[in-house]
Amino acid sequence: MIELIDSHCHLDFEQFDDDRNNIIEHCQQLGLTHIIVPGVTANTWQHLLHICQQSDMLYPALGLHPMFMKQHHPKHLAQLKQLITTHHTVAIGEIGLDFYLENHDKKSQLELFCEQLQIAKEMELPVILHVRKAHDQTIKLLKQYALKGGIVHAFNGSEQQAQQYIKLGFLLGVGGVITHEKATRLRQLFSHLPLSALVLETDAPDMALANMQQLRNTPENIPSILAELSEIRPESAKQIAQSTTRNVKELFLCEITNIDDNE
Numbered sequence: 180m181i182e183l184i185d186s187h188c189h190l191d192f193e194q195f196d197d198d199r200n201n202i203i204e205h206c207q208q209l210g211l212t213h214i215i216v217p218g219v220t221a222n223t224w225q226h227l228l229h230i231c232q233q234s235d236m237l238y239p240a241l242g243l244h245p246m247f248m249k250q251h252h253p254k255h256l257a258q259l260k261q262l263i264t265t266h267h268t269v270a271i272g273e274i275g276l277d278f279y280l281e282n283h284d285k286k287s288q289l290e291l292f293c294e295q296l297q298i299a300k301e302m303e304l305p306v307i308l309h310v311r312k313a314h315d316q317t318i319k320l321l322k323q324y325a326l327k328g329g330i331v332h333a334f335n336g337s338e339q340q341a342q343q344y345i346k347l348g349f350l351l352g353v354g355g356v357i358t359h360e361k362a363t364r365l366r367q368l369f370s371h372l373p374l375s376a377l378v379l380e381t382d383a384p385d386m387a388l389a390n391m392q393q394l395r396n397t398p399e400n401i402p403s404i405l406a407e408l409s410e411i412r413p414e415s416a417k418q419i420a421q422s423t424t425r426n427v428k429e430l431f432l433c434e435i436t437n438i439d440d441n442e
């Protein structure tokens with residue numbers, strides 16, 4: 180059985196309140212072994228941790244997302260530090276810079292991001308990054324902080340930026356975007372970047388796939404993203420699954436999962 184991981188899924192969101200357990204069960208049938216659930220705001224962290232405690236498949240990350248600046252408060256940083264010492268979390272995330280947003284406040288985004296990079300460094304945790312229109316600034320900061328690595332979720336930058344992240348030990352998240360014919364530049368990029376730098380993700384409930392009937396994305400779409408990636412790459416779906424799964428395990432789960440190369 181091919182083992183798959185959704186490296187980025189907001190399964191704690193209320194869109195999944197009615198059928199979360201059914202989705203998790205169906206994901207198991209589809210070969211998913213782990214789902215990483217990143218946090219976005221402090222007032223949802225407890226709920227997220229609670230949801231992750233309900234299933235062996237779910238692994239939490241905690242962070243303050245740059246799209247929700249108005250909801251963040253300096254005291255949340257102390258809470259973040261506290262929670263990651265008392266709960267098993269695989270990463271700080273999702274955090275980052277979003278200069279694509281209208282009326283974004285660069286200064287406060289940068290401050291919050293740096294504070295969280297500092298926490299990641301102190302706690303020796305990897306990070307899950309959300310970055311739009313700010314890859315060069317992010318790369319510059321990552322060089323300063325010299326972290327344990329992480330994932331640039333839904334990567335949508337240039338070839339050169341991809342190579343710089345890879346050089347810094349970062350992985351790039353490949354999601355439903357590649358199923359869209361219009362995403363030619365990104366499809367081209369993901370067709371030749373080294374497999375050792377890629378991970379699969381849905382970003383559910385957001386990021387709809389092409390031809391998706393329902394509006395809600397779910398982690399059950401990981402096999403479709405894998406299938407699409409194997410269409411545009413030279414390797415088989417099995418090889419891509421093995422590598423992308425191993426990449427996530429090596430980054431996040433090494434302490435809690437044996438990495439079996441012969442799977």
Ligand SMILES: [Zn+2]
Pocket residue numbers: 187189217273332382
């Ligand atoms: Zn996300």
